Amino acid sequence: MKLSKLFSTLILLFLFISVQVSADDPEVELDEDGNPIVKLDEAPEWVLVDGQGDTVSSATLAEKPYVLHFWATWCPYCKRFQPGLDYIAADYIESGIPTYAVSWWENPGAKPVKEMESRGLMFPVLLEGDAVAKAFGVIGTPTTIFVSHEGEIIYRHTGFDPNDPELRVAYEQLKADFEAPKKPESEDGEDDDSE
Secondary structure (H helix, E strand, O other): OHHHHHHHHHHHHHHHHHHHHHHHOOOOOEOOOOOEOOOOOEOOOOEEEEOOOOEEEOOOOOOOOEEEEEEOOOOHHHHHHHHHHHHHHHOOOOOOOOEEEEEOOOOOOOOHHHHHHHOOOOOOEEEOOHHHHHHOOOOOOOEEEEEOOOOEEEEEEOOOOOOOHHHHHHHHHHHHHHHOOOOOEOOOOOEOOOO
16 A cells, blocks of 8 residues: 555656656747647658659649658568558549659669559559658658648558558548648738737
């Protein structure tokens, strides 16, 4: 009994100290109620070439949501995952949310475009994506990254279950954020919250 009371007291003391340290941290930005503001990771700038030799980049997709699916031709988990992702992604093309299959970590002589076609999938393939994968912090295949129209990474999926409901939730969030009415800006360039 005394041991559990001591343990509970220590936990409360630890929590109190943790809250005090985070509240005093000058790096933490707080909202008007004093709560920490959680900021999403910003997507890095990137440039890749597709199977037709055309350039696709973060600049060409500026102010648009998009999804980058990092994969490799040799990856059995990618092969299992991709049909489900392709099926879901097709529902969002008309909403302006493209999904790109970024080939990386490939064996010499791999033919990612032909492999994607042989699987009957519709993803546009972006080639030689090793540097882009590194910039996004990708460490394994498959990894699928959802980037908002504001250039923020809203979701990172590292599983290979094509029926994972989080995939559709992430697409829906991209769509809702993209279709949401824009806040008018005030004359000083700040969002106008005077409603």
